[in-house]
Amino acid sequence: MFESPCKSINVLNAWSESQEELRETQPASPPRGTGKRVKIKKKKRKEQQSEKRSDSAPQLCTDDDVQGRKETKYRPDEPIVRGIFEIGKKSHDVVLTATRVTWTPIQPETPTADRDVKKQEEYVELQDVFAVKVKRRRSVGQQTGGTLLGITLFQCKKKGLKLKDHAIHFNNLSVDHCETWFQSLKEILSGFKNRPKSLKVFVNPVSHKKEAYQIYLDKVAPLFKLADIQTDVTVTKRKGQALSILKDCSLEEYDGVVCVGGDGSVAEVAHGLLLRAQMDAGRDTDSIFTPVQAALPLGIIPAGSTDVVACSVHGIRRAVTATLHIIMGHHQPVDVCSFSCMGRLVRFGFSAMFGFGGRTLALAERHRWMPPSQRREFALIKTLANLKPEDCELSFITSRGAEDQTKAERKRDGEAICESDSWQTRHGLYLNISIMAIPCLCSMAPRGLAPNTRLNNGSMALIVVDNTSRSEFIKHLKRYGSTNNQFGFSFIETHTVEAVRLRPRSQGSWAEDVLENDSKTRPIISSEGTYPWNIDGDLLEVASELLIRVHPQLLTLFGADVEEAEESPVKCSCI
Numbered sequence: 090m091f092e093s094p095c096k097s098i099n100v101l102n103a104w105s106e107s108q109e110e111l112r113e114t115q116p117a118s119p120p121r122g123t124g125k126r127v128k129i130k131k132k133k134r135k136e137q138q139s140e141k142r143s144d145s146a147p148q149l150c151t152d153d154d155v156q157g158r159k160e161t162k163y164r165p166d167e168p169i170v171r172g173i174f175e176i177g178k179k180s181h182d183v184v185l186t187a188t189r190v191t192w193t194p195i196q197p198e199t200p201t202a203d204r205d206v207k208k209q210e211e212y213v214e215l216q217d218v219f220a221v222k223v224k225r226r227r228s229v230g231q232q233t234g235g236t237l238l239g240i241t242l243f244q245c246k247k248k249g250l251k252l253k254d255h256a257i258h259f260n261n262l263s264v265d266h267c268e269t270w271f272q273s274l275k276e277i278l279s280g281f282k283n284r285p286k287s288l289k290v291f292v293n294p295v296s297h298k299k300e301a302y303q304i305y306l307d308k309v310a311p312l313f314k315l316a317d318i319q320t321d322v323t324v325t326k327r328k329g330q331a332l333s334i335l336k337d338c339s340l341e342e343y344d345g346v347v348c349v350g351g352d353g354s355v356a357e358v359a360h361g362l363l364l365r366a367q368m369d370a371g372r373d374t375d376s377i378f379t380p381v382q383a384a385l386p387l388g389i390i391p392a393g394s395t396d397v398v399a400c401s402v403h404g405i406r407r408a409v410t411a412t413l414h415i416i417m418g419h420h421q422p423v424d425v426c427s428f429s430c431m432g433r434l435v436r437f438g439f440s441a442m443f444g445f446g447g448r449t450l451a452l453a454e455r456h457r458w459m460p461p462s463q464r465r466e467f468a469l470i471k472t473l474a475n476l477k478p479e480d481c482e483l484s485f486i487t488s489r490g491a492e493d494q495t496k497a498e499r500k501r502d503g504e505a506i507c508e509s510d511s512w513q514t515r516h517g518l519y520l521n522i523s524i525m526a527i528p529c530l531c532s533m534a535p536r537g538l539a540p541n542t543r544l545n546n547g548s549m550a551l552i553v554v555d556n557t558s559r560s561e562f563i564k565h566l567k568r569y570g571s572t573n574n575q576f577g578f579s580f581i582e583t584h585t586v587e588a589v590r591l592r593p594r595s596q597g598s599w600a601e602d603v604l605e606n607d608s609k610t611r612p613i614i615s616s617e618g619t620y621p622w623n624i625d626g627d628l629l630e631v632a633s634e635l636l637i638r639v640h641p642q643l644l645t646l647f648g649a650d651v652e653e654a655e656e657s658p659v660k661c662s663c664i
């Protein structure tokens with residue numbers, strides 16, 4: 090039941106979701122057939138007996154005590170409620186404190202009983218619990234009422250980087266008893282401030298294998314429902330729709346934004362959130378400005394082909410893990426890059442590639458009619474076959490550490506960054522230049538395309554691949570899939586930087602490459618005098634110099650800091 094929440098949802102169908110429904114104790118209509126009826130009568134008697142038993146269960150707090158709990162500060166180990174529940178067919182003494190629920194089996198007294206019971210004590214930390222539900226038995230098709238069975242806690246369990254949902258059933262047929270427990274637990278759970286109650290969700294139905302909406306319906310929506318999270322879902326109809334919605338909609342009613350899709354969709358939503366924050370703060374995006382942080386955290390449900398952003402904050406490409414990070418309110422601040430051309434903001438993003446990375450994407454985009462993996466392999470092979478270096482002027486400012494960076498940014502708010510004298514500039518022929526603010530973990534590169542940066546270290550990795558032979562370049566590409574140092578070549582240099590400026594020196598050459606031997610199809614990209622950049626998997630055509638700056642912790646993602654992807658490494662079959 091763990092990775093797939095289907096089972097828990099079947100159980101959920103049999104539960105009432107409010108206290109009002111909890112009071113309705115309409116018995117399920119007995120099925121026809123005398124034998125079964127006798128069984129039901131017996132069961133009813135058993136339930137009544139058990140109800141009597143549970144009524145007399147020891148309670149440390151009266152109802153009044155429980156109601157007054159809001160004002161009372163409990164010590165972490167102070168019992169709030171105590172009672173008897175059946176767990177796994179055995180009676181247990183269950184204690185609720187402000188931090189955990191502990192249960193121990195009730196056993197006949199023996200000289201060693203105390204020691205034995207201690208051994209069998211189990212507990213769940215409430216910080217790991219994301220939902221409490223009233224459990225009822227209902228007949229097929231019955232929507233409300235049903236026989237009360239007890240309460241169920243939903244726990245978020247961690248196994249490696251994987252998060253799973255796990256149900257713990259506490260059975261007791263007493264309405265009052267369950268109500269007290271339900272309310273007490275609800276109250277504690279509602280105190281976890283980072284957990285969202287309302288989310289704006291964008292689903293890209295055309296991501297990768299066009300499965301994003303189904304993934305949302307099957308794996309994500311049921312867990313959001315379980316956690317009582319309200320959702321406002323937009324299934325996008327075109328590229329750019331999420332961005333225009335985010336620019337205009339009222340964000341106050343949400344506690345977070347969720348994107349179900351691949352890296353392109355994530356980049357669009359992240360850009361939208363950040364652009365909106367700049368608009369709200371009155372920043373002039375037609376200048377070199379200091380951006381403000383996004384107002385809401387962003388959750389990413391991976392449904393693309395590579396999912397490097399999701400992989401970098403979850404270490405794993407699993408919808409349930411990603412959903413539980415959102416539900417539990419795990420916040421991970423991340424650094425973001427801004428891309429500016431001629432003093433104007435082009436967009437916000439996480440990573441950029443120029444040269445081989447840009448050309449490959451441009452070629453793949455021109456062959457969109459091919460299935461995704463085929464067009465990627467085709468573009469990779471063809472770009473490798475036509476491998477040529479870019480003649481560029483590359484400038485960068487070495488990072489002075491996140492704290493200094495923030496101070497420096499504040500100081501030069503409004504000033505042109507290029508006036509700084511800390512720029513190092515060089516001219517040369519480069520096969521590829523990557524600039525990455527996050528490690529970009531993925532199954533092709535489990536340690537990341539940029540293992541030398543962290544999610545929020547306030548700097549970017551600049552990876553410069555000088556001109557070299559095709560075979561040496563392929564050796565370097567192959568190293569991404571292994572644990573070997575992919576940068577251990579004399580033709581590669583890496584820097585930790587806070588800003589990069591890249592100016593290509595020969596104009597208009599790339600489009601001819603892309604069009605080579607392909608005169609039958611009309612060019613999709615009209616690219617006279619522009620250069621292809623791969624920005625988070627999206628093709629960006631830039632006519633002149635591009636300025637890339639890092640902005641420490643500008644965006645908060647739902648997730649965690651991850652060292653290495655737990656994905657089984659995928660080797661590229663074509664090199």
Ligand SMILES: Nc1ncnc2c1ncn2[C@@H]1O[C@H](COP(=O)(O)OP(=O)(O)OP(=O)(O)O)[C@@H](O)[C@H]1O
Pocket residue numbers: 293294295296297298325326327328329349350351352353354355357392393394395396397626627
């Ligand atoms: N309804 C739509 N029709 C066409 N394009 C869309 C639609 N909705 C969103 N898009 C755009 O599709 C682009 C690609 O989507 P996405 O990145 O989710 O999938 P992918 O390319 O398969 O995955 P990955 O980037 O991980 O390889 C995004 O730039 C997004 O803006």
